Amino acid sequence: MSDAVMTVNIAGVEFKNPVMVGSGTFGSGMEYSEFVDLNKLGAVVTKGVANVPWLGNPTPRVVETCGGMLNAIGLQNPGIDTFIERDLEFLKDYDTKVIVNVCGKTVEDYLEVVERLSDKAVDMLEINVSCPNVKEGAIAFGQKADALFNITEQIKKHAAQPVIMKLSPNVTDIAEMAKAAEAAGADAISLINTLTAMKIDIHKRTFALANKTGGLSGPAIKPVAVRMVYQAAQAVKIPVIGMGGIANAEDALEFIMAGATAVAVGAMNFHNPYTTQEVIDGIHDYMIKYGVKDIRELTGCVKQV
């Protein structure tokens, strides 16, 4: 692959390629390691972990929509103790970068997790302030610029690793949110989390999900995600990690051309567990076909029609 350099650098961390996974769609990699070689991924981004175990929402938690799906898992997780003992231990055997997604209900919750991870084999932290499916905390921090600034600033004070703030798309002005994260010291931003959405079962006349609303992901939302990644990348100088409905290399390249330094495959892992590998191979093929020597030539290269 020497003729097509795919490595990217985010806040001093070097990734072998720009393809990661979306938090919550890949566990901690264990289940998907039966399908893809985790060593080939740019990074494994783990499912969100809190200071204590979370039960999550009642079922039904997932439902299909046109070109997408809704989920309202509610950030069920085993808590930081088990996560460190089991999940991080598992990931130690792989030659890939580890990004831990952190969730909480209060600022203190987040800080506790961040501090527990300070001496662990973790390359970056991704702070989930944008999950639409939990009532307390989480998205409350992610929909107002000043709240986002405050939590980012606090986390940066306590974090040993570089910090990615994961932004919610459920906002009026994504550029303002991106700037708030940057101003507070975030090392990178990732977007988009899911769009708050709803499905109704017209025969039962009930919400399809027990949580009423869920987060919409999948190819259906890709155009919204590309737009937001573009606007965010235009607004800030820190690296942007783009995601939202990536199903193949063409989709990933849209995000990269819009300004994303790296990308993540999310819901499409459920459709095709080999998606990550196919995206990596497809980007490489594109680079060879068009004589692109370094993936960074493509980052933000989109121009007027």
Add this chain to the structure above:
Amino acid sequence: MSDAVMTVNIAGVEFKNPVMVGSGTFGSGMEYSEFVDLNKLGAVVTKGVANVPWLGNPTPRVVETCGGMLNAIGLQNPGIDTFIERDLEFLKDYDTKVIVNVCGKTVEDYLEVVERLSDKAVDMLEINVSCPNVKEGAIAFGQKADALFNITEQIKKHAAQPVIMKLSPNVTDIAEMAKAAEAAGADAISLINTLTAMKIDIHKRTFALANKTGGLSGPAIKPVAVRMVYQAAQAVKIPVIGMGGIANAEDALEFIMAGATAVAVGAMNFHNPYTTQEVIDGIHDYMIKYGVKDIRELTGCVKQV
């Protein structure tokens, strides 16, 4: 149809059924009158009209996405004079309600159109403060609650017909926007307009649309639209007109159960010019099948799973 009453009333206007069309997807009905009997529709909602002719955006103006499409027409329209002489004249021959969508760059633009229509054969006005594709005016009024309140209040002072405010989904809190419209005296609200989005041609490395961004519509966005209609309907007492990706009666019923008094078929007119009629027939069939005597029994009937 006496055993399934489909008439609905919005601000004193009685519609023969709750199925309208989305502004901009149906012209003024002329082109689609070759496919559907306009007399059968609840209402024809016209393409947005301004005080003077608008050129709109350069091409490409439309592009397909997964389960949807982007448009950036830029509200091209022939201006109010031609609209009155030609479009309203055409619609006079049909036994359906006429809702005129009004756009402008300044408050004065809107007021001029509203006043010109005051003595015309128009049943309601729909005020477009949410088009993402024009730089001036329009969406600037639709993304901040105070701006929305102000323009709504002004229009209500000058409007002879009941006023529907068409809301943008590109906001953090749709309930707040719905409440602002209601507080300012709007007679009804309609939502959602399109989601701002982007597509990139990775082979040309250009934006797919000349306008860079466009509005995403189609089945892809339906779950976001249903969620927003639900939240808006919970927040206000005025009637809600729901739209966003309706392709069939099942989709329309989701919006009605979420709280919409009426619904509009938008982008799917392009996929299937017979969609409106199929939705009307399908709702009727559902009512017969489940013994629903009056469509109003279904409005907002959704319950916890």
Add this chain to the structure above:
Amino acid sequence: MSKRKETARVISQEKLADEIYSMWIKTGIASDAVPGQFLSVYTKDKTRLLPRPISICEADDKDGGRLRIVYRIAGAGTKEFSKYKTGDEVDILGPLGNGFPIKNEKAILVGGGIGIPPMLELAKRLKGEKTIVLGYRNKDTFLDKEFLSYGNVVIATDDGSLGTKGNVIDAIKENKVDGGVIYACGPTPMLRGVKKFAEENSIEAYISLEERMACGVGACLGCVCKSTDTDDHSKVKNKRICADGPVFNATEVEL
């Protein structure tokens, strides 16, 4: 026994009853499958991203591996499957889930409606004495005759048009069915009845649950059920149906 996604071929398709179809698929996955496991089956309609979890009805090594699913049309996805013909391609992921534990005791197999199919392969593989209790809505039954060679078959129908009028527990009582272990799959109310019956009679019971799924492999936590005690994997009172189940000891889960 590794999970994999592959494009398989339809060997044959047959309608068994109203909205109930049987499809044989040629796939190497069959060799690894055990009764109680399931497949994720993907639609060709690209607007539908999530696979349909469908239990394995039969599986053997013949002709490089053959696997049978029997399923009900529950929506557009399964409707699409029902139209597949011999030679058509079908994308599947499997084998998924744990499967039923094979116990060396007199067994009661209980299937209700579309929960009946997984009992067929189980009936074949349980070598001891067994009674098969099948619950249907009415006499438009399916698969019942195929069970006859594996044990005593008892039928319940909601409308009484065949066998015991009532549910599977009514049929068990009416026919004085007994055994040392129960295996059950069917709608939640039925499984609640089975769990209660098993508790009252101190019989071990293994029940197969279902829930809307996304990944099918234990990663997304979409399809959890409530567990009686804190689960070792989740550290909360939730178990993953797709990965920890779909078969659970009835005492482990709350319904």
Add this chain to the structure above:
Amino acid sequence: MSKRKETARVISQEKLADEIYSMWIKTGIASDAVPGQFLSVYTKDKTRLLPRPISICEADDKDGGRLRIVYRIAGAGTKEFSKYKTGDEVDILGPLGNGFPIKNEKAILVGGGIGIPPMLELAKRLKGEKTIVLGYRNKDTFLDKEFLSYGNVVIATDDGSLGTKGNVIDAIKENKVDGGVIYACGPTPMLRGVKKFAEENSIEAYISLEERMACGVGACLGCVCKSTDTDDHSKVKNKRICADGPVFNATEVEL
């Protein structure tokens, strides 16, 4: 002559050149179609909502109406069409657009690449003397032999591997082609050349434009082109390609 959407049947499909396919469709729409009009063709892939506008290559009344489209694979939608076989269903909307005006003068028909197909039906219906000028990338041509029975055929190729090396205007000049009216369809740079040539030589020219479309019937204003003067329908300097065109007098539009 009313527009309608219908499910038609594929009569036959044939590959003409690299990525160029010809499909005959059985449809009553054929009887109403005139040269220069187009069809909206819908994919079966439900993720793709918008139809593909494809020009009509031939249309006649035989067997209740037969219509031919010749198209290039430009993406997943047209790729899907290229796989249709005899007897398959295809959803179409048409006939759409205005078509070429039939003039009683010595005619020059100019087609470039995938702009060539609509010239075939036009060549059949123009009864007078005519020269057909066809532009291709290289000698991997298509349809050229089918034009031979309707007039004198002149060819240009970008690489000079057949006919004049250069574009269609080069071929017109080299062959001293003349006439009283030009009909043209092809890429925008070619149409610009035709418009300029027609102006310079004071010949009337009708050119067929294309643009990304949504509705195909003039309602959405997605596919406009720039008009020289304020358009009577739009009241701005825009014309709708799908409804006011796709054929325009070259003096009416700016390219």
